[in-house]
Amino acid sequence: MSEGKRVTTKVSAEEINRQYKYIEDIKQYNQDIAMKAGKAARYSIETFGCQMNENDSERLAGMLCEMGYSECEVRSDSDLIIFNTCCVRENAEQKVYGHLGALKRLKDTNSKLIIAVCGCMMQQPEVVAHITKTYRHVDIIFGTHNLYKLPELLNTVITTGKTVTDVWDSTGSIAENMPISRKEKIKAWVTVMYGCNNFCSYCIVPYVRGRERSRSLDEIRKEVGELAKEGCKEITLLGQNVNSYGKDLEGDFTFARLLRELDKIEGIERIRFMTSHPKDLSEDLIYAIRDCSKVCEHLHLPVQSGSSKILEDMNRKYTKEKYLGLIDKVKEQIPDIGLTTDIIVGFPGESEEDFRETLEVVSKAEYDMAYTFLYSKRTGTPAAKNPNQVSEDVMKDRFERLLELQNSISLRINNNLLGEEVEVLVEGLSKNSDTTYTGRTRQNKIVNFKGSPDLVGKLVKVKVDTIQTWSLKGRLVQ
Template sequence: MERKQVLVPEADLARQRDFEEKIKAMFAGRQAHPVACVDTFGCQQNVADGQKLMGMLQDCGFTLTEEPAQADLVILNTCAVREHAEDRVFGNLGALTHAKKENPEMVIALCGCMAQESRVSERIKKSYPLVNLVFGPHALWKFPELLWQVYESRKRVFSVDDEHGTIAEGIPVVREKGVKAWVSIMYGCNNFCAYCIVPYVRGRERSRDPQCVLREVRELVEAGYKDITLLGQNVNSYGNDLGIGYDFADLLADVDKIPGEYLIRFISSHPKDATKKLFDTMARCPHVAKQLHLPVQSGNDRVLKEMNRRYTREKYLELINYAKSVMPGLVMTSDIIIGFPGETEEEAMDTVSLVEEVGFDALFTFIYSPRPGTKAAEMPDPATRAEKQKWFDKLLETQNAMSAKLHAAYIGKTVRALVDGESDDPAFPLTARTEGNRLVRLKGDKALIGQFIDVRITDSNTWALYGEPV
């Protein structure tokens, strides 16, 4: 894919800024003060997209609220990865029916990965007339134009064509207050894992120019953000499409050169593209957190092949062992799917044995959820839900015991942690994160928020550490 086909021209972005001014002028002429709500579901990439939407909304003259009932414009920024997330979105649409009756001028928009699925957009078109605007991830950069079309035509607008993926630089962003920020370094995916809808809704991989990424990270550090996560569907393949001999490890090394007190994290990684060069770079770069989220999904080779993961159990363990050898104390997390179509109990227990062998600090675990349009959704799936639940419970039992044991080993130790917010526990009113991203419930004054401090760990459980400032 040539870069000229990927980057949105500056003239097209300037056109969007013109539409922002038109919308702002329209409301000024009505002496109106419009309010917008962006309700985001799903992954951190969706969070980053939502922050861009909020940036464009502010430039259109909107103020922002978290309460849909108070808004003149509600945007549901959706996720298509899990059936549960999809059900929540349709539930929220139902709830908005009452708000729209109270405020008939309310505009309701649906965007994100769900919107890009033709079956969803058709369902919205036929069964949810209250939705005024539907657009997919490819059209996010031209949101001001689409919104203007809704206001000008007073008709429903759908922008869900299967387009080439693009990169639009310079879109305004409204970031969360605090110490954490997210930076998208690439978009799309080329892997077509059998269970995953993402390549179909977010398009092929396309990497941002490294200088644009470095500039954004530098600006975040200068603005006081101290926990910055680089985002991509598969960050380990960053740069493959640039054609300049520059990969993700090179980007990490350059980010690490930015002066300041901060940590860099990244998600997600694909084991087939993880390299010793990456782990060596992590080991030597002080700003890069010694934390690795490397989704394995299954511990059985046949299931991995059916998933189209393109690595084996042995290859995964080889990667983990090397990473641990160059980064002693590395905090390891992973994603696992139990009950993939055709999986047997013995194969599911292979996954449990892998979890025991690796010694993950924590897992993100799922019972397989079929997504229409993926290869796995068409596969025979003889195991019952009850059987899958039994295997899943065994996985959780194993991991929870391991997490509790690993956390207990912190008791009595002093660790460096970033105090990132307030907690709902009066005995431990603050929250913090270790370099390995372990949650610490912390005693202390909220004046500590935003600081790296030394914390003595006094207690733990399966999910968190407890401590006090040294």
């Protein structure tokens, strides 16, 4: 082990057992209340942000179900409301504040209602101070590093009636063997690592999620094996930078090795992952995507900007040329790869020439889809202090031009699939129809088609007969 290497450890079994004791205590409390009130205690969780937040909320839900709570769709009918927050963009924070304000009326009419706020926003001291001062009806405030302590925090509020704030600056430990309640049965998020070491100059994530911490291969393999037994067909491995998996573990662990190990698990049909950082995309990982039969031919590789100058200012640690070289290598090894990316428009100091270089990269890389964002200033990041902020009008103009280019590329790529048969994992009914079913190809393209309930969870062949920019339509091949 190299000198100074930070090694990730597990939260002790004693600490996990302590939380289970609180779970039992609250379960008994809720049973007693239910006997008197004639109804079970109910919870609602509202999640803001990324897939990792979604997965965190599934873990919160798992603990609550063990404590005797049942999920409630209607906020006003809940006995416990949790907001799991995001702070990547300012509008996400403003939404949370708006929702918190609206809860004041509910608290006034139901003094027994417990309100909790957790997640990334809570890792910012100024946010905690603001909530404590302005939203005094909030009962529990906790962060990203101690989600597993929800039973203890909830027990404290129930037994004392006092507000609880428990936010940790950072941690080198991971809590395993806590309950989880997943929203979907066919697909599942599996977090393989937490935190980030990259410190991109626009990003708040390393400050609120902490340093990189990898789960052990055995724990991940165990979780995926259990999912397979439960009938799950597709897993998506999550991490702020999954390519860094294993660097903090003792032994020879890499993300490519993890993919190869999970590829052996029977029952799982598809494996996806996100997000990859270009600076850590190794040849071995490219080969693993190519060689593993269950790993889907889809790579989400955020470029953020096509200008090497802006990339340096962003602290991305690669150049435009290096990035395009990676794209060429990926396409050479995996010709049918589906490529997606993230792009920030209007980063401080971005000139018209810088933006044109982004358009050039988009044209050359030929992404199936790009997730495009206007730069959002995040207090506490180096980019927020940059005096050369781009005006909103310029940002919006560039955003529209980028969107127009990407839409034309997406439509052209989809046109190549007209008349082709594609393999689709059927996920369920489309949102807007009782007869149209939806699923995704291995390249992560959405496909809609007429089907029946017995197809859910199965791999089917669909012949594409209608092309749209963001999705495909087709008919089932018998």
